[in-house]
Amino acid sequence: MALGDAAGGTQHEMGQTFAKLIEEKSGGDVSVDLFPNGQLGSEQDTVNNASMGLLDLSVLAINNITPFSPTVGVMTLPYVIQSPEDARTLTQGEIGQEMVDNTIRDAGVRILGWAYSGCRRLTNSARPVASPEDLDGLVIRVPKNEIMISAYQSWGVNPNPLAWSETFTALQQGVVDGQDNPYITIDAMKFYEVQDHVTDSCYVFSMEPLIMGEGMFQSLSEEQQQWVLEAAQEATDHSYEYLLAQEDAIKTRLVEEHGMEITEPADGEQAWIEQATSIWPDFYDSIGGKAKLDEALAALGREPA
Ligand code: MLT
Numbered sequence: 001m002a003l004g005d006a007a008g009g010t011q012h013e014m015g016q017t018f019a020k021l022i023e024e025k026s027g028g029d030v031s032v033d034l035f036p037n038g039q040l041g042s043e044q045d046t047v048n049n050a051s052m053g054l055l056d057l058s059v060l061a062i063n064n065i066t067p068f069s070p071t072v073g074v075m076t077l078p079y080v081i082q083s084p085e086d087a088r089t090l091t092q093g094e095i096g097q098e099m100v101d102n103t104i105r106d107a108g109v110r111i112l113g114w115a116y117s118g119c120r121r122l123t124n125s126a127r128p129v130a131s132p133e134d135l136d137g138l139v140i141r142v143p144k145n146e147i148m149i150s151a152y153q154s155w156g157v158n159p160n161p162l163a164w165s166e167t168f169t170a171l172q173q174g175v176v177d178g179q180d181n182p183y184i185t186i187d188a189m190k191f192y193e194v195q196d197h198v199t200d201s202c203y204v205f206s207m208e209p210l211i212m213g214e215g216m217f218q219s220l221s222e223e224q225q226q227w228v229l230e231a232a233q234e235a236t237d238h239s240y241e242y243l244l245a246q247e248d249a250i251k252t253r254l255v256e257e258h259g260m261e262i263t264e265p266a267d268g269e270q271a272w273i274e275q276a277t278s279i280w281p282d283f284y285d286s287i288g289g290k291a292k293l294d295e296a297l298a299a300l301g302r303e304p305a
Contacts, residue, residue: 001032001057002040002049004064004164009188010239011059011208012036014115017238018057018210021231030227032057038165044068044144050213051108059115062207063145064164068107070286072099074296077283078151078276081205084243086300087116091207091236095296109211113232115239117182118247119202123195124178125171128263130199132156132271141167141176147283151203154275171195182206183251184243192258201265203276210235280305 001019005011012034019032040046043060047068050058066073074080074095081087090096091114100111122129124138132155142148142159152159160176170176171194178195185206186192210232217225254260265272284290294304 001034001059002038002043002046002055003034003036003058004038004043004046004060005036005185006188006190007036009184010115010117010182010243012188013242014059014113014208014210014235014239017235018113018231021234022227025227025231026224030224042163042165044163047107047109047211050211050216053213053215055213056216057112057210057212059208059210061117061143061164062209063143063148063204065103065107065109065111065209065211066145066147068109069099069103070106071102071288071292073147073283074287074292075099075207076145076147076204077280077287077293078147078203079273080293080296080300081207082119082202082300083205084116084118084240087114087205087207088240089299090296093299095299103209103211104214108214110214110217111209112212112228113210113236113239115208115210115236116243117184117206117208118243120180120182120204120206121186122178122180122199122201123186123191123260124197125174125195126177126197128197128199128261129178130263130266132275138177139175141170141179146286147279148204150279150282151276154279155272168194180204183247183254186260187250187254192254192260196259196261198254198260198262199265200262201269201272203272 001015003011003015015034022030043064046058049055063076075090104110135157140159141162144161162170
């Protein structure tokens with residue numbers, strides 16, 4: 001199993017939990033080895049490798065699967081998912097099931113379960129950032145993901161798309177000034193060593209699907225498939241509880257132990273929200289039409305777009 005993040009975060013917790021459960025369910029017949037820290041390639045490479053049967057399993061951020069399975073983008077449009085509850089509602093409902101089917105069709109991999117990592121928070125090494133204008137002159141790394149690139153453009157900056165596996169070094173060498181990821185990921189990746197400021201924003205909620213190559217899944221017996229699905233569902237439930245139990249303590253540790261300074265977004269994040277949600281229509285085609293976004297918003301008890 002490939003993990004894009006270092007040990008200690010939600011991906012690793014998901015991987016360890018799944019590995020333990022599958023070993024128990026199979027009576028020791030199946031074991032899973034974890035390879036954290038992008039050892040098996042960038043997160044986007046692991047999608048191709050799993051689809052070609054070169055890799056069995058990967059846990060990666062949702063934004064790194066969207067380029068291969070564009071309809072998943074409905075869950076990464078800015079400010080659609082606002083909380084862990086929203087993330088669970090979408091992934092565990094009809095929309096989540098549709099994403100599983102679409103991703104098998106479009107990318108040749110099966111989403112078995114989800115790790116929940118929390119809102120993506122903007123970090124940088126230069127200064128407190130409260131408003132989009134404060135980004136002026138900063139070079140921000142984003143994943144190679146059209147939606148996220150476009151969100152930053154709506155805030156008036158041209159971000160630098162870089163693979164996750166190259167991000168720490170780029171921050172350390174000053175090639176980029178900032179990036180965004182959840183508190184748990186900032187901690188697991190030790191970004192506090194190279195970033196001083198965090199903006200407590202929530203433009204995208206990070207979820208990390210556990211995927212298996214569909215060829216691999218179909219090669220398993222029915223009983224083995226059952227073990228895999230059950231272990232993944234239990235690991236998903238655990239991941240949700242893990243996020244709720246850990247996030248606040250990790251946020252406090254980033255400030256108190258690692259000296260990060262947290263800035264609240266100005267005006268309740270209004271300017272960030274207005275500018276970023278203006279890009280939604282640009283992605284209606286790729287997510288399967290405006291109706292798909294409206295379906296997601298309705299599932300979250302919100303008004304249509
Ligand atoms: C990214 O920023 O590319 C990913 O969200 C990082 C991750 O997998 O945690």
